[in-house]
Amino acid sequence: MSEKIRIRPYTGPAGGWGSLRSVESVLTKQQRLATGNATLLRQNKPEGYSCVSCSWAKPDEAATFEYCENGAKATAWEITRRRVPDDFFARHTVSELRGWTDHDLEAEGRLLRPMRLDHASDRWVPVSWEAAFREIGAELRALEPRSTVFYASGRASLETSYMWGLFARLYGHNNLPDSSNMCHESTSVGLPESIGAPVGTILLEDFKRTELILSFGQNVGTNSPRMLHPLQEAAKRGVPMITFNPLRERGWERFTNPQSPREMLTRSETRISSHYHQVKAGGDIAAILGICKALLEGDDAAAAAGTAPWIDHAFIAEHTHGFGAFAAAARAADWAALEARSGLGRAALAETAAIYARSGSAIAVYGMGLTQHRTGVENVRMVVNLLLLRGNIGKPGAGVLPVRGHSNVQGQRTVGISEKPELVPLDRLAEQYGFTPPRESGLNTVEACEGIIAGTVRAFLSLGGNFIRAVPETAAMEEAWPRLRLTVQISTKLNRSHLVNGEVAYLLPCLGRIEVDEQAAGPQSVTCEDTMTKIHPSRGQVAPAGPELRSEPAIVAGIAQATLPPNPRLPWADWVADYGRVRDAIEATYPETFAGFNTRVFEGSGFHRPLPARQREWKTETGKANFLTPASLEENPDTAVAPQPDVLQLITIRSNDQFNTTIYGYDDRFRGVSGTRMVLFMNAGDAARLGLADGAAVALATAVEDGIPRRVEGFRVTYYDIPAGCCAAYYPECNPLIPLWHHAEHSKVPAAKSIPVRLQAMAAA
Numbered sequence: 040m041s042e043k044i045r046i047r048p049y050t051g052p053a054g055g056w057g058s059l060r061s062v063e064s065v066l067t068k069q070q071r072l073a074t075g076n077a078t079l080l081r082q083n084k085p086e087g088y089s090c091v092s093c094s095w096a097k098p099d100e101a102a103t104f105e106y107c108e109n110g111a112k113a114t115a116w117e118i119t120r121r122r123v124p125d126d127f128f129a130r131h132t133v134s135e136l137r138g139w140t141d142h143d144l145e146a147e148g149r150l151l152r153p154m155r156l157d158h159a160s161d162r163w164v165p166v167s168w169e170a171a172f173r174e175i176g177a178e179l180r181a182l183e184p185r186s187t188v189f190y191a192s193g194r195a196s197l198e199t200s201y202m203w204g205l206f207a208r209l210y211g212h213n214n215l216p217d218s219s220n221m222c223h224e225s226t227s228v229g230l231p232e233s234i235g236a237p238v239g240t241i242l243l244e245d246f247k248r249t250e251l252i253l254s255f256g257q258n259v260g261t262n263s264p265r266m267l268h269p270l271q272e273a274a275k276r277g278v279p280m281i282t283f284n285p286l287r288e289r290g291w292e293r294f295t296n297p298q299s300p301r302e303m304l305t306r307s308e309t310r311i312s313s314h315y316h317q318v319k320a321g322g323d324i325a326a327i328l329g330i331c332k333a334l335l336e337g338d339d340a341a342a343a344a345g346t347a348p349w350i351d352h353a354f355i356a357e358h359t360h361g362f363g364a365f366a367a368a369a370r371a372a373d374w375a376a377l378e379a380r381s382g383l384g385r386a387a388l389a390e391t392a393a394i395y396a397r398s399g400s401a402i403a404v405y406g407m408g409l410t411q412h413r414t415g416v417e418n419v420r421m422v423v424n425l426l427l428l429r430g431n432i433g434k435p436g437a438g439v440l441p442v443r444g445h446s447n448v449q450g451q452r453t454v455g456i457s458e459k460p461e462l463v464p465l466d467r468l469a470e471q472y473g474f475t476p477p478r479e480s481g482l483n484t485v486e487a488c489e490g491i492i493a494g495t496v497r498a499f500l501s502l503g504g505n506f507i508r509a510v511p512e513t514a515a516m517e518e519a520w521p522r523l524r525l526t527v528q529i530s531t532k533l534n535r536s537h538l539v540n541g542e543v544a545y546l547l548p549c550l551g552r553i554e555v556d557e558q559a560a561g562p563q564s565v566t567c568e569d570t571m572t573k574i575h576p577s578r579g580q581v582a583p584a585g586p587e588l589r590s591e592p593a594i595v596a597g598i599a600q601a602t603l604p605p606n607p608r609l610p611w612a613d614w615v616a617d618y619g620r621v622r623d624a625i626e627a628t629y630p631e632t633f634a635g636f637n638t639r640v641f642e643g644s645g646f647h648r649p650l651p652a653r654q655r656e657w658k659t660e661t662g663k664a665n666f667l668t669p670a671s672l673e674e675n676p677d678t679a680v681a682p683q684p685d686v687l688q689l690i691t692i693r694s695n696d697q698f699n700t701t702i703y704g705y706d707d708r709f710r711g712v713s714g715t716r717m718v719l720f721m722n723a724g725d726a727a728r729l730g731l732a733d734g735a736a737v738a739l740a741t742a743v744e745d746g747i748p749r750r751v752e753g754f755r756v757t758y759y760d761i762p763a764g765c766c767a768a769y770y771p772e773c774n775p776l777i778p779l780w781h782h783a784e785h786s787k788v789p790a791a792k793s794i795p796v797r798l799q800a801m802a803a804a
């Protein structure tokens with residue numbers, strides 16, 4: 040870490056000059072300043088490539104610059120001119136590399152050759168693709184399929200993902216955990232019971248008509264910056280925006296469009312949120328229940344006065360189920376408890392209810408601040424309850440908007456990457472390929488970790504991602520991992536998951552989506568689904584990083600062919616020659632969703648998959664949209680019921696200079712941090728009470744009594760505007776603190792936004 044550490048409040052808006060400077064600095068470091076800008080012009084265009092950063096919607100009419108600060112960083116990071124040099128692994132043992140930072144590992148550049156781990160010399164050694172496939176196939180054939188796990192990180196295309204899921208089932212298991220198990224699985228579990236759909240219900244055009252935007256636990260300026268454009272348009276129309284977030288995230292406060300010369304030159308800013316409520320971590324159920332309570336009270340008063348109702352009685356009667364029980368719970372809730380748990384005053388919640396009651400339509404946006412809690416699923420359902428009270432699903436300008444993470448994480452689920460066999464058309468697969476698919480539930484991410492620790496999982500194959508760094512319980516995971524028989528990583532860049540390996544270990548380098556993917560039938564396109572259910576094409580634009588790289592479909596096919604007995608119904612080689620044939624296969628498996636796939640996806644900018652909830656068709660057991668009442672206001676059912684004064688709730692967050700475990704740099708501009716990630720953001724009152732000065736060095740230890748010590752150290756106390764009782768620090772540095780069992784009920788998403796911790800002062804470094 041060469042940069043100087045500096046921590047001071049940042050006064051600029053989201054976007055603006057700071058964003059241009061940040062992009063330029065990354066393009067320069069990746070030696071892509073000249074070509075990078077030309078490549079970026081083809082980002083998120085029908086004829087171009089789909090951004091490899093977030094999953095925000097691709098508009099029908101793309102603007103000239105359809106990219107953002109962080110999309111540009113992700114592009115520069117992938118098309119970097121840096122390459123892992125040929126002698127790199129001769130110079131560095133794997134044990135030595137374990138001492139490197141996440142940033143330094145990936146900053147070496149693109150991986151170029153398939154490699155096998157040589158345990159004797161503790162080094163990665165080049166092998167041929169054929170030898171790699173042969174040995175992986177032989178190992179898999181010798182293992183019990185259900186003792187193996189095929190993980191996928193949410194970036195791989197629909198084509199690759201379909202092949203990956205199909206390979207797992209042909210081989211004999213449903214152990215298909217996905218990064219979404221750590222992310223929006225609370226959405227995928229929560230929404231179907233509420234509204235009969237696993238995904239958000241709004242389209243981009245709804246932003247043009249909405250009369251209110253509510254946001255919960257999402258950091259737009261860093262994680263989905265292109266969403267700032269529709270937010271800015273709405274703000275300019277005077278649409279109220281009410282944000283609930285423990286931290287004052289700059290993107291929800293103010294924005295200057297870096298693509299508008301006028302705004303840049305005049306330094307004009309648009310305010311984004313009209314109201315900002317710093318809810319306590321885990322306090323959203325209480326906050327939303329308070330809003331619902333005030334809404335019902337307002338409705339009673341309106342009925343008494345003979346004025347317009349505050350809730351949509353007709354919609355509730357025709358379209359919903361469970362209103363009575365929910366309303367009774369809201370009415371019975373105690374204001375003092377709601378205030379204490381949410382950290383917000385009754386007046387603020389009542390004001391939100393009054394604004395909501397005046398709005399003809401409303402969109403509710405949310406992210407990890409809701410899903411990554413013990414109550415993640417109930418948090419999601421609570422947002423829907425609020426929307427249902429005023430009929431805000433299935434009408435223009437209204438709906439629920441979970442902002443997904445990885446660029447194709449939603450699409451992977453659509454084409455069969457799921458550990459839940461009931462979500463996959465197994466009968467159709469059986470008929471299409473003439474085999475008997477496994478029917479029992481597979482392992483999700485937490486269960487895969489449990490299996491690895493217990494020794495019941497014997498092999499782990501990873502389609503992208505950085506599993507060991509992204510999951511909880513780092514120490515136990517790293518201890519257990521070397522006992523795996525086989526580990527295979529399909530990756531673009533070096534990361535921590537390549538430094539903890541099984542007995543037989545392979546590292547297989549692949550093309551990224553921005554690179555030209557030349558196959559027998561010519562250059563190939565792939566497809567992805569964005570967070571608004573739009574299926575769109577992506578075609579690589581720049582020359583591959585190296586001649587030996589293979590595409591993800593080619594690698595998946597290579598392993599599958601080496602593992603499975605030949606089957607004339609599985610034309611793996613033809614699929615790799617022409618991805619259009621994979622799309623035909625996807626259409627045959629999912630005819631309703633993908634009718635006319637190969638034609639429609641290349642017409643204009645793609646197509647939306649059908650979503651019944653958008654038309655108020657409720658595919659639930661009751662046939663209605665369901666009000667679902669939360670069980671309690673408690674956050675951590677397994678930890679102490681009485682709050683302890685020395686225990687804080689740790690929120691793990693992303694900086695503006697990272698994409699998950701990929702660390703571009705050490706700045707977090709919006710939060711005023713530069714030169715370090717080892718920061719603990721603290722409420723000044725808490726810090727004073729605990730005797731910690733601004734700048735003090737501390738260690739963090741998990742405050743649960745399960746016999747496992749969990750500790751990270753070397754953090755710098757930073758006084759910050761954060762509610763009392765909460766503190767925040769970066770992911771993945773804090774993952775060793777998360778107990779594996781500390782996850783959302785039902786969805787098993789690790790509860791990374793509320794980890795009980797105690798602080799210990801350390802001698803300053």
Ligand SMILES: Nc1nc2c(c(=O)[nH]1)N[C@H]1C(S)=C(S)[C@@H](COP(=O)(O)OP(=O)(O)OC[C@H]3O[C@@H](n4cnc5c(=O)[nH]c(N)nc54)[C@H](O)[C@@H]3O)O[C@H]1N2
Pocket residue numbers: 092093094109222255256257258259261262263283284285286288318319320321322323405406407408409442443444445690691692693695697698699792
């Ligand atoms: N540049 C960039 N883009 C990304 C990513 C990235 O790392 N970098 N990651 C991608 C991925 S995979 C994902 S899933 C998304 C993640 O994007 P987000 O959903 O925005 O996730 P986080 O950055 O974890 O931040 C969550 C927000 O929730 C707030 N929060 C924490 N606890 C609570 C709570 O209890 N209640 C409320 N109301 N708020 C809370 C935090 O202060 C923070 O602002 O972004 C995607 N896009």
Ligand SMILES: Nc1nc2c(c(=O)[nH]1)N[C@H]1C(S)=C(S)[C@@H](COP(=O)(O)OP(=O)(O)OC[C@H]3O[C@@H](n4cnc5c(=O)[nH]c(N)nc54)[C@H](O)[C@@H]3O)O[C@H]1N2
Pocket residue numbers: 145192193194218219221222223407411444445502503504505506509510529530531532533534549550551552591691692698699700701770771773774777791
């Ligand atoms: N404490 C805490 N933990 C969290 C979270 C949190 O908020 N707090 N967030 C969770 C969330 S939302 C998520 S989604 C997970 C993320 O978990 P993952 O998706 O597993 O991790 P990433 O960091 O996105 O993976 C980065 C690696 O992907 C590889 N890669 C990049 N591009 C490609 C490609 O095109 N193809 C292939 N094959 N490989 C590629 C590179 O080698 C890179 O090092 O982490 C979760 N963990």
Ligand SMILES: [Mo]
Pocket residue numbers: 218221222223443444445
């Ligand atoms: Mo995610």
